[in-house]
Amino acid sequence: MGKVVGIDLGTTNSLVAYVRDSVPVVIRDAAGDALLPSVVSVDAAGTVFVGREAQRRLLTDPSRTVYSVKRFMGRGIDDVRDETHLPFRVGGEAGGVVRIGVGDKEFAPPEISAFVLRELKRRAEEHFRDQGEFDFEVDRAVITVPAYFNDAQRTATRDAGRLAGLEVLRIINEPTAASLAYGLDQKNRGTIAVYDLGGGTFDISILKVEDGVFQVLSTNGDTHLGGDDIDRLLTELVIAELGTAGHGLPAETVQAIRKAAIQAKIDLSSAEEADILVDRAPALPDGFTRRVTRAEFETLIRPLVDRTLVPVRQALDDAGLEPRDVDEVVLVGGSTRVPLVRRLVEELFGRTPHSDLNPDEVVAVGAAVQADILISGRREMLLLDVTPLSLGIETIGGVTSKIILRNSTIPASGREMYSTSVDGQTAVDIHVVQGERELVADCRSLARFRLRGIPPMPAGLPRIEVRFQIDANGILSVSAKELRTDVEQTIDVKPSYGLTDAEVEKMLIDSFEHAEADFDARLLIEARNEAESVLHATEKSLRRPDFAQLAGAEIPPSEIAAIETALAALKTAIGDTDRELIHGRTHELNDVTRHLAEVMMNKSLREALAGKSIDDV
Amino acid sequence: MTPEPLTVRSITPPECRNCSTSVPVDEHFCPQCSRIQSLNRQGDYFAFLGLPRRLEVDLQDLDRRFRDLSRKFHPDFYYNATPAERLASLERSSYLNDAYRALKQPVSRIEHLLSIEGLPLGPGDQGHAKVPPGLLEEVFALNEELDEIRDARQSGAEPSALASRLASARQPIEAKRDEHERALAETSARWDSEASAGAPERRATLERLRQLLLERNYITNLLATIEREAAHG
Numbered sequence: 001m002g003k004v005v006g007i008d009l010g011t012t013n014s015l016v017a018y019v020r021d022s023v024p025v026v027i028r029d030a031a032g033d034a035l036l037p038s039v040v041s042v043d044a045a046g047t048v049f050v051g052r053e054a055q056r057r058l059l060t061d062p063s064r065t066v067y068s069v070k071r072f073m074g075r076g077i078d079d080v081r082d083e084t085h086l087p088f089r090v091g092g093e094a095g096g097v098v099r100i101g102v103g104d105k106e107f108a109p110p111e112i113s114a115f116v117l118r119e120l121k122r123r124a125e126e127h128f129r130d131q132g133e134f135d136f137e138v139d140r141a142v143i144t145v146p147a148y149f150n151d152a153q154r155t156a157t158r159d160a161g162r163l164a165g166l167e168v169l170r171i172i173n174e175p176t177a178a179s180l181a182y183g184l185d186q187k188n189r190g191t192i193a194v195y196d197l198g199g200g201t202f203d204i205s206i207l208k209v210e211d212g213v214f215q216v217l218s219t220n221g222d223t224h225l226g227g228d229d230i231d232r233l234l235t236e237l238v239i240a241e242l243g244t245a246g247h248g249l250p251a252e253t254v255q256a257i258r259k260a261a262i263q264a265k266i267d268l269s270s271a272e273e274a275d276i277l278v279d280r281a282p283a284l285p286d287g288f289t290r291r292v293t294r295a296e297f298e299t300l301i302r303p304l305v306d307r308t309l310v311p312v313r314q315a316l317d318d319a320g321l322e323p324r325d326v327d328e329v330v331l332v333g334g335s336t337r338v339p340l341v342r343r344l345v346e347e348l349f350g351r352t353p354h355s356d357l358n359p360d361e362v363v364a365v366g367a368a369v370q371a372d373i374l375i376s377g378r379r380e381m382l383l384l385d386v387t388p389l390s391l392g393i394e395t396i397g398g399v400t401s402k403i404i405l406r407n408s409t410i411p412a413s414g415r416e417m418y419s420t421s422v423d424g425q426t427a428v429d430i431h432v433v434q435g436e437r438e439l440v441a442d443c444r445s446l447a448r449f450r451l452r453g454i455p456p457m458p459a460g461l462p463r464i465e466v467r468f469q470i471d472a473n474g475i476l477s478v479s480a481k482e483l484r485t486d487v488e489q490t491i492d493v494k495p496s497y498g499l500t501d502a503e504v505e506k507m508l509i510d511s512f513e514h515a516e517a518d519f520d521a522r523l524l525i526e527a528r529n530e531a532e533s534v535l536h537a538t539e540k541s542l543r544r545p546d547f548a549q550l551a552g553a554e555i556p557p558s559e560i561a562a563i564e565t566a567l568a569a570l571k572t573a574i575g576d577t578d579r580e581l582i583h584g585r586t587h588e589l590n591d592v593t594r595h596l597a598e599v600m601m602n603k604s605l606r607e608a609l610a611g612k613s614i615d616d617v
Numbered sequence: 618m619t620p621e622p623l624t625v626r627s628i629t630p631p632e633c634r635n636c637s638t639s640v641p642v643d644e645h646f647c648p649q650c651s652r653i654q655s656l657n658r659q660g661d662y663f664a665f666l667g668l669p670r671r672l673e674v675d676l677q678d679l680d681r682r683f684r685d686l687s688r689k690f691h692p693d694f695y696y697n698a699t700p701a702e703r704l705a706s707l708e709r710s711s712y713l714n715d716a717y718r719a720l721k722q723p724v725s726r727i728e729h730l731l732s733i734e735g736l737p738l739g740p741g742d743q744g745h746a747k748v749p750p751g752l753l754e755e756v757f758a759l760n761e762e763l764d765e766i767r768d769a770r771q772s773g774a775e776p777s778a779l780a781s782r783l784a785s786a787r788q789p790i791e792a793k794r795d796e797h798e799r800a801l802a803e804t805s806a807r808w809d810s811e812a813s814a815g816a817p818e819r820r821a822t823l824e825r826l827r828q829l830l831l832e833r834n835y836i837t838n839l840l841a842t843i844e845r846e847a848a849h850g
Contacts, residue, residue: 211686215684373693374693375696471707472692
């Protein structure tokens with residue numbers, strides 16, 4: 001048997017972790033980075049790039065580069081009309097699965113996610129090999145999904161795992177995974193609210209923790225709300241201010257603006273103002289700079305953050321609780337670093353939220369813990385999750401009849417009796433939907449089933465018991481039996497927004513045709529990643545609002561000039577294919593910034609100690 | 618679909634699939650080899666959780682039983698088990714979740730008791746059907762008032778005046794509801810005290826509970842109707 005890992009398959013970034021001797025370990029790449037950008041790029045020759053390299057290719061080859069694919073998982077083309085400024089093609093038949101066009105190839109969203117998963121699998125295997133493990137193959141995983149993912153989105157995630165060569169032991173919900181990670185440290189009990197705002201999705205889960213049992217009382221969310229939307233608002237702000245020049249901008253330029261917007265968003269989490277600093281790009285020869293204050297930023301994103309509070313109130317209501325009944329509030333997901341988010345959550349619950357664990361890593365850690373529970377059979381901790389949406393079937397007049405109510409603990413089952421309406425009828429069609437609305441048309445179509453093999457009888461005489469089972473992954477299966485004859489029925493499933501087993505099989509075969517970047521290319525990518533992290537750290541220091549003041553006292557102008565030169569040299573080199581050149585210039589920049597780094601470090605230390613009395617130190 | 622009772626199939630005493638020992642029907646695990654047993658009989662949530670058929674339930678005790686049994690049944694702990702055991706774990710976990718949900722709330726607890734005592738509420742008993750005799754007077758008055766309010770709205774009456782009329786129309790119904798809550802609680806307590814009473818008395822108590830539940834469902838729907846009417850204004 002190979003190794004087992006926990007994977008957080010995120011909209012923006014993905015991570016892999018595992019448990020070694022009861023201690024969770026997040027696996028990092030050669031540059032020490034745990035986050036793998038969930039970006040996939042396929043060049044003209046058919047070579048697939050994943051992660052940082054694919055992210056760089058967003059600026060040079062955007063039409064062949066896919067990001068935020070999680071937003072398309074298990075979705076139909078009608079669901080994704082509001083996605084704008086995407087550099088890649090999104091298509092597919094009406095009423096069917098979304099297809100993503102890259103060059104002359106088309107992919108289903110699970111295929112794109114599978115590239116990300118395969119890269120994480122490779123990263124983990126490399127880690128185990130470096131640890132001197134003889135059996136380093138990773139063949140099983142627990143993968144997390146947003147709690148508010150419906151059946152089709154969960155199934156698509158499981159398909160992605162299968163396509164990546166992983167047996168998916170379990171699909172678990174991100175907020176619950178996070179609570180499991182928190183539960184490791186504190187043997188606490190009580191009521192916990194997990195507020196999880198990620199790159200593309202928002203979840204709220206209310207849990208009761210007692211005796212190591214993590215029981216979810218209710219969950220709610222929005223699978224189309226996250227940091228991506230904040231980025232889009234800032235990007236659109238810049239495009240609008242470019243006036244007529246902003247219309248029909250090349251995709252490369254839109255991506256350059258988006259990259260600058262993301263950086264400004266991050267800067268605004270710690271600074272009172274920041275610049276959206278767009279580098280020179282096609283149709284933008286001089287670049288573009290726009291200063292944004294924290295106040296302007298908050299006015300811009302306030303409606304988005306307010307939207308998260310609606311599901312929070314609903315989840316509290318469903319759990320029969322008031323905000324003050326919650327003992328702990330936990331923040332998860334990179335977007336909870338935004339100060340406005342923290343402030344509004346704190347106001348709503350009337351208490352300071354927890355964020356002791358790294359909000360980017362906590363979900364992967366929880367997935368690893370769950371994986372460990374599954375393979376070890378240890379019973380100290382147990383997650384009892386719920387199904388986020390009611391499950392129903394279509395009845396006469398297009399009305400939904402609910403069979404399993406939302407917030408039912410899973411596994412959950414329900415049954416419904418069916419009969420025939422015509423003499424000798426041997427088949428019955430069943431339409432299964434998910435959602436809270438009265439009318440089928442307002443709910444999410446999950447699948448159409450055909451029950452076959454009903455023994456011929458007069459109309460109304462057969463008594464067919466259809467059993468709906470939601471398993472611990474939150475995924476539905478259906479079985480049926482005619483009770484008079486005890487005959488099991490065959491069920492043909494046609495998923496509304498998913499892939500059939502046959503399609504997944506075919507993709508499995510096709511996937512062997514994709515070339516992965518070879519060894520040399522990988523070394524080049526690693527060199528670029530390292531160069532990028534040094535570049536990034538340097539630019540961050542230089543852009544600090546108080547830099548001039550700091551430098552005036554401690555760093556002579558000649559030193560700053562040397563840094564600027566080395567920085568520019570490395571920026572040119574990073575696009576080159578000469579690995580040694582990139583290495584060399586990375587080291588040069590590293591050397592000339594050593595003193596700068598020390599100055600910055602001392603400054604942070606002073607800040608950290610400021611305001612504390614000498615007794616606290 | 619024709620409503621007709623389920624055909625009762627004879628249940629042979631269940632046997633453990635692993636060691637063929639005969640296992641008492643309410644046991645979750647084989648007394649011989651301690652393997653998890655497939656779910657043979659369904660229907661009695663009280664027995665499944667090891668509780669007597671009483672309507673007063675200590676919720677902390679119920680929670681504890683739920684957690685303990687979850688720890689015993691949950692599919693997490695059967696990953697390397699045989700397919701039969703995995704299925705049994707899935708079935709018992711699902712059933713436990715249903716049982717816990719039903720017994721947690723007083724009303725669904727009474728509904729469950731009625732169904733296992735042979736007096737189930739059917740799909741037609743959710744309060745949409747005919748007016749229970751005990752409510753005729755209130756329903757008549759309410760319908761008259763609602764008609765008048767609708768007429769008044771059509772002829773452009775002041776929304777605030779309508780709102781206060783709706784609020785006063787609500788009062789007698791709410792009073793009825795509170796009266797019913799009390800009656801349900803009293804009758805539930807009577808059921809618990811009659812554990813050793815004769816069959817006719819117990820039957821009468823159940824009939825009374827059933828009647829109260831039907832009226833309660835009807836009242837809930839009336840309140841929802843007033844709610845909808847208020848939303849119009």
